[in-house]
Amino acid sequence: MMMGNHELVTIRRKLALVEEEIWNAGMGYQGTILTGSRAEGAFMKGSDSDRMTIDKRVVVICPHDDSSITPDITNKTVFVMRDANSRPGYVNLELIKRGRICSKFMIQSVVPVGDLHFISSEMYRRSVTESLSDKFKIKMDVNGQLISWLTPKVGYDTDFVHAFICNSWPKEADEWVNRPRLHGWPDKGLIDQKIQCGCYLVPVGDKTSPDTFLQWRISFVTAERNLIHSFCHVQFLVYCLFKYLKNRYLPG
Structure with missing residues (x-):
């Protein structure tokens, strides 16, 4: 494991953000967020x-939000989070408005539940996997929400x-926002900034739940990445050490 000095870590992070901007410049209906160790500025054997x-x-949208369709989402497909009868952090997504243009993944994954319609995480994930496997003619493994494409020449998994x-x-x-912080990290400004990031919904259910068919996990990838970028260099090195030990001795 060789992290380098603070300047090298900063350069890696800037390169990742530039790559992200380049991807997003020509993605059309898609946006890209780079996460994992390399986006955090780390580089070690097995980096993801x-x-x-x-x-x-x-x-x-969250159920406590105003359910009216605002002008900026008029033409979009809109889902609302619903209780998934699982551990906190997992929700079902009820379809309340279908947009003018929808991906085939979404169309193939919406299922009726009584008088309502929900999108199945399992069907969505399967549809994406099959499409990418056919398109790129590569073998792809599905592990939870992740579709892994092994790239041995560069030494890491994508x-x-x-x-x-x-x-x-x-x-x-909300508990994360309001919890006591004895050492003042993150400070209120950083917390408020993270709240503005919102969150993402990824197609994976609660492994402890008997029925994961409709469950989606709430993810805070951009907030997590920004929090790690706020570490001083010593804190970042300690974080990388623990991550290395976890991956080496506690796989999976």
């Missing part, structure tokens, strides 16, 4: 390079996940 793809034609964006902060995460 995760890529989250956002469907810009879809937006998720993990892909498709997700929907929610521009609001879910009530399930």
Whole structure:
């Protein structure tokens, strides 16, 4: 494990953000967020390079939000979070408005439940996997929400996940906002900034739940990445050490 000095870590992070901007410049209906160790500025054997793809034609709203369709999402497909009868952090997504243009993944994954319609995480994940495998003619493994594409020549795995964006902060995460902080990190300004990031919904259910067919997990990837970028260099090195030990001795 060789992290380098603060300047080298900063350069890696800037390169990742530039790569992200380049991807987003020509993605059309899709957006890209780079996550994982390399986006954090780390580089070690087995470093992961995760890529989250956002469907810009879809937006998720929280049940406590005003349910009116605002002008900025008039033409988008809209889902609302519903209780998933699982551990906190997982929700079902009820379809309340279908947009003018929808991905085939979404169309193939919406299922009726009584008089309502929900999108199945399992069907969505399967549809994406099959499509990418056919398109790129490669073998792809599905592990939870991750679709892994092994790239041995560069020495790391590239993990892909498709997700929907929610521009609001879910009530399930209110405890993180209000919890006591004895050492003042993160400070109020950083917390407020993270709240503005909202969250994402990824197609994976609660492993402890007997029925994961409709469950989606709430993800805070951009907030997590920004929090790690706020570490001083010593804190970052300690974080990388623990991550290395976890991956080496506690796989999976």
